[in-house]
Amino acid sequence: xxxxxxxxxxxxxxxxxxxxxxxxxxxxxxxxxxxxxxxxxxxxxxxxxxxxxxxxxxxxxxxxxxxxxxxxxxxxxxxx
Numbered sequence: 001x002x003x004x005x006x007x008x009x010x011x012x013x014x015x016x017x018x019x020x021x022x023x024x025x026x027x028x029x030x031x032x033x034x035x036x037x038x039x040x041x042x043x044x045x046x047x048x049x050x051x052x053x054x055x056x057x058x059x060x061x062x063x064x065x066x067x068x069x070x071x072x073x074x075x076x077x078x079x080x
Contacts, residue, residue, distance in 0.1 A: 026051055029064050033072050040069050 029052045047068040054060035
């Protein structure tokens with residue numbers, strides 16, 4: 001059974017309620033693992049959107065994916 005909140009509210013509603021409806025913190029696909037982890041630690045967040053800069057136009061960025069602290073942890077463990 002769906003509750004009214006699940007059917008009627010949007011993710012945007014949640015972001016606005018939380019008080020941060022924009023992407024304040026992001027990383028590029030060329031950022032280091034250390035840079036991503038530091039940003040997550042400083043801002044007490046567990047994931048970051050990843051963007052890639054266009055080679056033709058440095059001002060253009062395109063969304064790549066979302067990386068989480070768990071993704072980074074798993075990569076570090078598997079890389080040993």
